Amino acid sequence: MLEIPVLISGGGPVGLTASLLLSQHGIRSLLVERHPGTALTPKARGINARTMEVFRQCGIDAAVREAGLAEGRLGLIVWTETLAGKEIERRVPGRATAKNMAATPVRNCLCAQDDLEPVIRRFAEAAGPGELRFNTELTSFNQGPDAKGPVTGILTDRTTGAETPFEARYLIACEGAQSRVRRALGVTMIGEEKVYDSVNILFQADLTQWVADRPAALYFVEQQDLRATFLTINGRDRWGFLIHSAKQFGWRPEDFTPEFCTRLIRQGIGVPDIAVSVLGVSPWEASAIVADRYRVGNVFLAGDAAHEMPPTGGFGLNTGVQDVHNLAWKIAAVLRGKADETLLDSYDAERQPFGRIITQNALANALSMGRHARQSNVLPRREFLNEQGLIFGASYDSMAMLPDDTPQVTVDDPVTDYVPSARPGGRAPHVRLTRGHEPISTVDLFGPHFVLLAGRDGDAWRQAAQAIGTSWPPLVGYTIGGDGDLGDPDGEWHHAYGVDADGAVLVRPDGHVAWRSRSGASNPEDVLRNALDRLFGRMPAMA
Numbered sequence: 001m002l003e004i005p006v007l008i009s010g011g012g013p014v015g016l017t018a019s020l021l022l023s024q025h026g027i028r029s030l031l032v033e034r035h036p037g038t039a040l041t042p043k044a045r046g047i048n049a050r051t052m053e054v055f056r057q058c059g060i061d062a063a064v065r066e067a068g069l070a071e072g073r074l075g076l077i078v079w080t081e082t083l084a085g086k087e088i089e090r091r092v093p094g095r096a097t098a099k100n101m102a103a104t105p106v107r108n109c110l111c112a113q114d115d116l117e118p119v120i121r122r123f124a125e126a127a128g129p130g131e132l133r134f135n136t137e138l139t140s141f142n143q144g145p146d147a148k149g150p151v152t153g154i155l156t157d158r159t160t161g162a163e164t165p166f167e168a169r170y171l172i173a174c175e176g177a178q179s180r181v182r183r184a185l186g187v188t189m190i191g192e193e194k195v196y197d198s199v200n201i202l203f204q205a206d207l208t209q210w211v212a213d214r215p216a217a218l219y220f221v222e223q224q225d226l227r228a229t230f231l232t233i234n235g236r237d238r239w240g241f242l243i244h245s246a247k248q249f250g251w252r253p254e255d256f257t258p259e260f261c262t263r264l265i266r267q268g269i270g271v272p273d274i275a276v277s278v279l280g281v282s283p284w285e286a287s288a289i290v291a292d293r294y295r296v297g298n299v300f301l302a303g304d305a306a307h308e309m310p311p312t313g314g315f316g317l318n319t320g321v322q323d324v325h326n327l328a329w330k331i332a333a334v335l336r337g338k339a340d341e342t343l344l345d346s347y348d349a350e351r352q353p354f355g356r357i358i359t360q361n362a363l364a365n366a367l368s369m370g371r372h373a374r375q376s377n378v379l380p381r382r383e384f385l386n387e388q389g390l391i392f393g394a395s396y397d398s399m400a401m402l403p404d405d406t407p408q409v410t411v412d413d414p415v416t417d418y419v420p421s422a423r424p425g426g427r428a429p430h431v432r433l434t435r436g437h438e439p440i441s442t443v444d445l446f447g448p449h450f451v452l453l454a455g456r457d458g459d460a461w462r463q464a465a466q467a468i469g470t471s472w473p474p475l476v477g478y479t480i481g482g483d484g485d486l487g488d489p490d491g492e493w494h495h496a497y498g499v500d501a502d503g504a505v506l507v508r509p510d511g512h513v514a515w516r517s518r519s520g521a522s523n524p525e526d527v528l529r530n531a532l533d534r535l536f537g538r539m540p541a542m543a
């Protein structure tokens with residue numbers, strides 16, 4: 001019997017990230033992926049800035065950027081009749097404006113999924129103690145009648161058929177939209193299924209002359225008898241071609257032979273004899289559905305297994321990576337005996353409602369473009385690729401944060417507007433700081449530990465963090481501004497974090513604010529210990 005603290009089923013981008021994060025928390029896991037290797041075709045390409053922050057905290061952002069398209073090779077969204085013909089409109093996505101980019105120290109990135117997955121895999125394999133086994137499938141599992149026991153089951157080697165029984169404390173199902181674990185658990189999916197159909201074609205052709213002077217992530221083709229999108233992969237000769245609403249045009253999946261695909265691609269380019277080589281064709285249907293719960297006993301759903309959404313807006317992979325960023329530190333805290341099991345309920349409480357909001361907005365993007373009907377020249381709603389509020393504005397309400405008495409931040413449009421706030425539950429805002437002469441961001445301080453940020457007169461908080469920080473979870477404290485540990489060159493930190501010079505903010509390993517004290521306390525160590533005990537659901541004896 002193979003005994004393992006955490007089994008991760010599925011080695012897509014979400015499972016691979018879960019493995020890496022758990023290893024960074026020192027937790028042993030086994031990832032099984034039924035295919036012999038990582039993805040062979042690009043699906044996702046747009047890695048948003050919040051996910052790049054997660055990758056930066058994992059130490060893989062530079063490698064992801066290196067594997068992706070160089071900066072400056074995007075920047076636009078183009079609508080056109082044909083690539084070689086009349087341009088209808090071009091837009092700069094709202095996400096790329098200077099104001100929006102000031103919300104983060106990182107830039108978004110375009111890295112096709114088949115280039116991204118090998119990078120995460122490489123780092124996950126090197127990190128340890130997590131182990132990855134490809135060509136291995138989770139073929140059955142059980143967690144007892146009351147869903148309280150360990151998860152047991154069988155792993156099957158896809159080449160030899162050899163079966164290995166296992167017992168795991170927790171199972172994270174990152175199995176994608178067709179997750180068998182989710183089905184076996186009887187989890188209900190809420191939302192709209194099969195809203196529209198698409199065909200994704202991967203092809204090779206040199207399109208440089210029609211794109212070089214207007215580098216874009218997406219080139220939408222709008223014709224009476226063809227609606228499609230050229231998806232930039234390397235910006236030169238490797239492209240995706242996404243045919244929208246094929247059924248509306250009378251095409252069935254079996255019609256998409258290489259010859260037919262070539263004809264449609266040429267029609268989209270507007271050059272009837274251009275050399276095109278079709279590399280792959282995959283018809284699929286877009287749904288907008290979310291699991292009604294992300295936790296059943298000791299099994300957690302993450303990524304597409306928990307939420308399936310149209311790709312309009314590029315949120316599927318991003319939301320999944322952020323799911324496991326939320327979950328990994330909680331599992332680590334419980335497995336180390338530092339937190340009560342109930343902490344794990346906060347995963348569902350925090351991520352499920354947000355998954356629903358994201359999925360509804362991905363669907364709203366798609367519908368605004370007329371994806372469900374045979375329409376042409378339908379430009380998307382203004383929120384499309386302008387979803388700054390969805391990218392940075394997630395604000396949780398659960399037992400894993402301690403509310404203060406400040407009101408929820410209000411914005412005109414929660415989809416597009418992001419107002420930085422260190423109110424407990426929200427993402428700890430980016431503020432430019434210095435460490436010695438080195439410029440850093442607050443975001444760079446977060447990682448596989450809790451962080452206490454105290455004002456320039458808050459040394460007592462920092463000392464309290466130091467006194468507590470020797471036991472897991474590691475707790476690192478900094479004073480900011482004045483003669484503190486970190487410089488605040490713009491004098492912004494106190495205002496951005498909503499505290500006085502002697503106040504403090506506690507930030508979780510996933511970069512969300514757990515607790516905040518506007519000012520000092522007479523017994524900071526007791527106050528901080530108490531906050532951590534409440535966050536971890538600990539009885540005093542456990543602490």
Ligand SMILES: Cc1cc2nc3c(=O)[nH]c(=O)nc-3n(C[C@H](O)[C@H](O)[C@H](O)COP(=O)(O)OP(=O)(O)OC[C@H]3O[C@@H](n4cnc5c(N)ncnc54)[C@H](O)[C@@H]3O)c2cc1C
Nearest residue numbers: 010012013014034044045046138176303304314316317318
């Ligand atoms: C055309 C298109 C464009 C997209 N563009 C974007 C974008 O720009 N940005 C974005 O964020 N998202 C985008 N997406 C969505 C993105 O591709 C998915 O959200 C992402 O792949 C989900 O990752 P995942 O790891 O949850 O699941 P998957 O990538 O589906 O991986 C699941 C893995 O689990 C394995 N598996 C399943 N069951 C088992 C089992 N029992 N045992 C072992 N292994 C198992 C599968 O083989 C698979 O490798 C796009 C999707 C499409 C179709």
